[in-house]
Amino acid sequence: MSKIIVVGGGPSGMMAALNASKSNHEVILLERNGELGRKLLLTGGGRCNITNNRDIEDFFDKVVNNKKFLYSSFYSFTNKDLLSYFEENNLEYKIETANDHKVYTKSDKSEEVIIALKSDLKANKVKILYNTKVVDLIIENNTVIGVKTENNQTILADKVIISTGGKSYPNTGSDGMMYEILKKYGHTINKIYPALIPLTVKESFIKNLQGISMKNVEISCKIKKKKISQVGDMLFAHFGLTGPAVLKFSSYINKYIDENELEISLDFLPSINSDEISKLIRENPNKNVINNLKGLLPQNFLKEIFNLLDLTDKKANELSKSDELKIVECIKSMKLTCNGSIGIKASQVTSGGVSVKEINSSTMESKLIENLFFTGEVIDVDAETGGYNLQIAFSTGYLAGISV
Missing domain, CATH: 3.50.50.60 (FAD/NAD(P)-binding domain)
Known part of the structure; x- marks a missing residue:
């Protein structure tokens, strides 16, 4: 003994x-x-x-x-x-x-x-x-x-x-x-x-999205030509991003963001390609664009996207092709600058x-x-x-x- x-x-x-x-x-x-x-x-x-x-x-x-x-x-x-x-x-x-x-x-x-x-x-x-x-x-x-x-x-x-x-x-x-x-x-x-940690974001517009939760988002980046990605639920916060997908993602980038800023990309509909989203935008030409998309994405999120792009919601048949592409790009590839996390204590x-x-x-x-x-x-x-x-x-x- x-x-x-x-x-x-x-x-x-x-x-x-x-x-x-x-x-x-x-x-x-x-x-x-x-x-x-x-x-x-x-x-x-x-x-x-x-x-x-x-x-x-x-x-x-x-x-x-x-x-x-x-x-x-x-x-x-x-x-x-x-x-x-x-x-x-x-x-x-x-x-x-x-x-x-x-x-x-x-x-x-x-x-x-x-x-x-x-x-x-x-x-x-x-x-x-x-x-x-x-x-x-x-x-x-x-x-x-x-x-x-x-x-x-x-x-x-x-x-x-x-x-x-x-x-x-x-x-x-x-x-x-x-x-x-x-x-x-x-x-x-x-x-x-810090690992499994919410991430901070440089862009100030993120505060306008605070409290909006999103399902099955792909969050990704490239570090030294290597793609890192996670798919899952996330939540916008006043400081940046949190939620299960973000926490997992943070553990793979924490060493890099300790000393560098990092461009990250959010795909809010990873299972639907850009062409399909364009079709859905135009699906009911006499309905407003947000109305056509509200079954896919939260309405409050779509409204903020339009504000961010400086667009007004209008009927699908009144939407220009260039504005349609802006909306699709924002949904499929929103670019944000991650400048750190909320710290080891959290x-x-x-x-x-x-x-x-x-x-x-x-x-x-x-x-x-x-x-x-x-x-x-x-x-x-x-x-x-x-x-x-x-x-x-x-x-x-x-x-x-x-x-x-």
Whole structure:
């Protein structure tokens, strides 16, 4: 039996603590807040998007950074394993097949996930110390032997698992402090970027579109001749763009927009070509253009498009060919200048963190410091929305827990 310290009581930390304890180790879980899983409560809009029900092989296509690193984690503890675990612990869930195969709690209450995990932690005799902030590691001869806490307490252990999260939502406890500690002991911390984040737009007219939601929009750009695109729902905001498609898109461009402006293109009807839109505009020649298009696009959006193009709505048979082309181009290829995001504090996920080159992907142990392990968002791995990031947390937590 070894003594294991787990630093951080989020999903990956709880899963690591559970599986270390099930291997008959003495486990102490240190949580800086007065409760476990504070950030977990926010996921899925408070509903907790536990995982995704796609085949585990499909998960790799949804990982944005360092997907190969996650092979051992994902296959050691798959989404099916996670759902079986929750079934065994009396958590009911539902699969929303029409909603990208996302898995939520049946009650739509994220606290039920925490209740199930806490109950299992108690059953497995994991000691939880709340309001305990770790401010340093104790390293001797390139081996971790314990931690120091904010109140000057030293807690010794045979092995330490770092599950402190990234820098997003710092009010939940993930303020990035652990990155500085790890850097001090030789670990490379890859630059931190906000991921799954609303984007800011330079054009001032965007404020006039604020609050308008759009279905199945293709948002795209080119970076170094490579096309990046996402299709899904989006929402105009006073600062720019948000919504599922925008959040996914942001994770693929966040490094570029950190230092550059980027032209992005919005196709509001990606399944209909330009000629078809022109026909629809002219379909009822005695009706106004907006009337002909209102079944395809929101009327308030169309009105703003006409204002933007300095056009007045008129009967289709009175519309000039050049104005028709302007309308079609705006619908099929609205150009905007993305000049950043709303920042790391509001991002759903942190991109960047401890370099995967310095972690053994088969065990989650540091290659630099013996007996030091990592899980979850503190590592430089992130994925699209849809339950994939939580699966990363649970899978890496499981693997670290069984490897100590």
